[in-house]
Amino acid sequence: MLDACAELLDEGGYGELSTTRIAERAGVAIGSVYQFFPDKKAITQALGLRYLEMFSERVRLRLADQKFDHWTDGVDAIIDEYIDMHRTVPGFRSLHFGDVVDVRLLDGAADNNRVIADRLRDLVATLPDTPDGRELDRAATVAVEAADAVLKLAFRHNADGDPELITEAKLLVRSYLGRHFLAE
Template sequence: MARVRRMLDACAELLDEGGYAALSTTRIAERAGVAIGSVYQFFPDKKAITQALGLRYLDIFSARVSARLSGEAFDHWTDGVDAIIDEYIDMHRTVPGFRSLHFGDVVDVQLLDGGADNNRVIADRLRDIVAGVPGAPDGGQLDRAAAVAVEAADAVLKLAFRHDADGDADLIAEAKLLVRSYLGRHFAAE
């Protein structure tokens, strides 16, 4: 629905301008050009709006990763790690609000799903995508490996963007090396 999309877009813009602390439903309504009642018709508060935005980002990220992995040939399934990280980096640089919200960890570590940490939700989504890549392992080992890889990449990529709006290229390269090396060694026999 166009009205909800405008509210989410306004939320993203406002997050970039002032962060979560400065965000309010009133400001979102004003920026989106809707009545405050319209905001409350769909979202009870600013956290609910940022949750919807985080879920939208997760869907966009998943679609971009899926398209990239299905559109390129890799020598080994772990080579797709660079493509996954590149999509995250590109969203961080170009998608309004993503830099401020990521996948919601700025607001609540369980914003995407009240029963799981945000990184677990992302790891599960990436696991499902990677499991469809030829040669990828399946099962419990991939579950654990995806969780560890997402946590490790998240930490290093946060560091890469902490003082550099475009992301420190050397730290981004280190994140890729770290995750590829871990996954490559973890599943070397496969």
């Protein structure tokens, strides 16, 4: 059902999504959908959480598998994972982490970007020369918000993402983190 939801989001967006269409695409009875999800928002929430877990795992593996000389290389790797998901994961381009549905879709107590910032903060804290603490908390929040805005702009009119804007997003985040919070 989540895969069907992702396909339908790419085809028509959230406005065109319905539990009936999800059931039809998944090849299940509508009652089966309602057995697990009370409405389309609950389905997209489950899909957004799936994307968050997928993104977190991809970033974790990439950071663990590669040896970075400096934390800025890790920042680029994180942005590259987001871009790859945007280009290759069905439904991600339309839903991201749920902001098109509800800014608190992932967690009713926090904005979606805050949830992402908390996850990334924990992952970035493992990189070389990255101090831990309140400054990193704030920096992760600002960096995620800024990157989110620029990356949305990069994909607004270019399905693969405007390469120059992607480069600018990386530069923005690295410069911000380097200048204000993290040791060079």
